[in-house]
Amino acid sequence: xxxxxxxxxxxxxxxxxxxxxxxxxxxxxxxxxFARHHGGKFRLRIEDTDRKRSTQEAIDAILDGMRWLGLxxxxxxxxxxxxxxxxxxxxxxxxxxxxxxxxYASPEELEEMRALARAEGRPMRYDGRWRDRDPAEAPxxxxxxxxxxxxxxxxxxxxxxVQGPVTVANDQLDDMVLLRAxxxxxxxxxxxxxxxxxxxxxxxxxxxxxxxxxxQTQLYRALGWExxxxxxxxxxxxxxxxxxxxxxxxxxxxxxxxxxxxxxxLRNYLLRLGWGHGDDEIISTxxxxxxxxxxxxxxxxxxFDFVKLDNLNGVYMRETDTAVLLxxxxxxxxxxxxxxxSTAAAARLERGMEGLRARAKNLVxxxxxxxxxxxxxxxPLNAKAEKILKDxxxxxxxxxxxxxxxxxxWSEPALExxxxxxxxxxxxxxxxxxxxxxxxxxxxxxxxxxxxxxxxLGREECxxxxxxxxxxx
RNA sequence: GACCCCUUCGUCUAGUGGCCUAGGACAUCGCCCUUUCACGGCGAAAACACGGGUUCGAGUCCCGUAGGGGUCGCCA
Numbered sequence: 001x002x003x004x005x006x007x008x009x010x011x012x013x014x015x016x017x018x019x020x021x022x023x024x025x026x027x028x029x030x031x032x033x034f035a036r037h038h039g040g041k042f043r044l045r046i047e048d049t050d051r052k053r054s055t056q057e058a059i060d061a062i063l064d065g066m067r068w069l070g071l072x073x074x075x076x077x078x079x080x081x082x083x084x085x086x087x088x089x090x091x092x093x094x095x096x097x098x099x100x101x102x103x104y105a106s107p108e109e110l111e112e113m114r115a116l117a118r119a120e121g122r123p124m125r126y127d128g129r130w131r132d133r134d135p136a137e138a139p140x141x142x143x144x145x146x147x148x149x150x151x152x153x154x155x156x157x158x159x160x161x162v163q164g165p166v167t168v169a170n171d172q173l174d175d176m177v178l179l180r181a182x183x184x185x186x187x188x189x190x191x192x193x194x195x196x197x198x199x200x201x202x203x204x205x206x207x208x209x210x211x212x213x214x215x216q217t218q219l220y221r222a223l224g225w226e227x228x229x230x231x232x233x234x235x236x237x238x239x240x241x242x243x244x245x246x247x248x249x250x251x252x253x254x255x256x257x258x259x260x261x262x263x264x265x266l267r268n269y270l271l272r273l274g275w276g277h278g279d280d281e282i283i284s285t286x287x288x289x290x291x292x293x294x295x296x297x298x299x300x301x302x303x304f305d306f307v308k309l310d311n312l313n314g315v316y317m318r319e320t321d322t323a324v325l326l327x328x329x330x331x332x333x334x335x336x337x338x339x340x341x342s343t344a345a346a347a348r349l350e351r352g353m354e355g356l357r358a359r360a361k362n363l364v365x366x367x368x369x370x371x372x373x374x375x376x377x378x379x380p381l382n383a384k385a386e387k388i389l390k391d392x393x394x395x396x397x398x399x400x401x402x403x404x405x406x407x408x409x410w411s412e413p414a415l416e417x418x419x420x421x422x423x424x425x426x427x428x429x430x431x432x433x434x435x436x437x438x439x440x441x442x443x444x445x446x447x448x449x450x451x452x453x454x455x456x457l458g459r460e461e462c463x464x465x466x467x468x469x470x471x472x473x
Numbered sequence: 474g475a476c477c478c479c480u481u482c483g484u485c486u487a488g489u490g491g492c493c494u495a496g497g498a499c500a501u502c503g504c505c506c507u508u509u510c511a512c513g514g515c516g517a518a519a520a521c522a523c524g525g526g527u528u529c530g531a532g533u534c535c536c537g538u539a540g541g542g543g544u545c546g547c548c549a
Contacts, residue, residue: 434508
């Protein structure tokens with residue numbers, strides 16, 4: 001299980017109590033990038049020691065989210081719970097070595113301790129009452145927890161790769177629980193042992209773990225191990241600067257997928273949240289791997305901005321192959337229609353993709369904008385189209401229908417010159433013909449270029465759609 | 474409350490003592506392109522939290538204040 005000490009090993013270690021949320025996704029991305037940049041390993045560990053809250057659905061959601069984001073991991077996924085016996089064993093070893101002790105304080109006692117500390121304005125810590133007490137004084141019938149004997153004087157310093165040197169006085173750190181009364185290991189013990197056993201060299205995680213790093217450093221030392229390098233990245237905040245909540249976008253990555261975002265765009269966005277490389281904004285994954293480093297990570301929390309994500313996603317939409325887009329958008333369309341696309345409709349969709357993708361900022365919007373290519377007549381008109389199709393416009397459409405029906409070659413240039421000639425003869429502006437045409441053909445006031453639309457729809461369908469709206473009286 | 478951390482345009486950021494008259498991007502506003510909507514082009518407005526030092530010189534270093542965040546579980 002040990003990796004060569006010289007090469008970089010990072011890990012992402014979510015607890016499967018919910019989906020892979022956006023903050024976790026960024027943490028995973030940074031770990032992945034750092035490992036790939038150094039040609040090291042990126043490993044995945046599921047911290048499922050909380051049996052009451054861990055679920056298989058959450059595990060699946062996290063794995064799916066990682067795959068969707070394109071963050072592949074090395075080696076097998078480690079399930080922390082499966083290693084519990086090993087963790088417990090190390091706690092007992094610490095006990096035998098005199099580096100840990102049994103504590104018989106009841107939950108009620110601890111609560112009193114906290115209440116008292118709060119009342120006196122002191123930090124709320126366990127007072128170490130069983131640290132040096134004779135085990136013979138143990139109350140009968142109480143299962144003890146095992147606590148680590150933390151140093152009581154001096155200070156602990158960590159050289160954080162993002163935060164810089166951070167020091168805390170050891171009297172701020174209480175004797176943490178290693179093994180619960182029921183004999184199961186706590187998170188603090190499990191992370192340290194697993195990170196060590198997995199050969200993790202760099203622990204890159206959220207800022208909320210910074211204070212844990214001090215206690216974990218002491219545990220490493222008690223165990224006789226060298227602590228890994230730490231990098232605590234700032235948390236992501238909501239648009240209003242407050243902690244990210246669901247309302248702010250603290251959603252699972254699958255929610256972003258369902259909203260029509262492209263994984264490459266989300267990756268780019270997340271990368272730029274708290275990390276920068278000069279003036280670069282659009283950064284490919286290859287470039288990100290080449291450029292990523294920890295000292296480019298900022299120290300202050302960043303706010304999540306959907307508007308910028310939308311813009312970035314639009315950029316990626318325009319750069320993505322139409323074939324890829326087609327595959328992604330087709331199921332969305334078929335779900336909307338509740339049936340499969342006919343061959344003819346699929347062909348139109350394919351041809352229309354180029355013009356469509358430039359106008360959509362996400363896949364959902366792309367699907368919506370593409371609907372007119374695949375639905376059957378008569379087309380429903382939206383309010384704007386309805387407004388365009390006044391009597392005058394409908395009559396003009398009737399005359400245009402006649403002009404178009406005799407056209408020899410149904411191609412973009414031929415269509416354009418035919419419409420322009422028609423406009424000439426009508427003595428109106430191009431828009432006076434193009435907009436009614438657009439409304440009749442797409443059922444909306446916006447669409448890709450009208451001649452492109454006509455070409456893709458084909459003569460028969462166009463003429464029929466125009467006839468549906470035209471007034472020949 | 475205690476401890477730790479943070480603070481450049483509305484937002485993400487560049488900036489590591491003189492290159493800063495503080496740069497880029499998104500958003501906003503104007504103009505151009507244009508059959509619509511996007512895209513694109515050009516331009517505008519917009520920030521060093523505040524107060525003290527240090528220095529010939531500070532956005533960059535130090536101290537304080539204010540504001541924000543994180544942590545204080547037999548959760549992870």
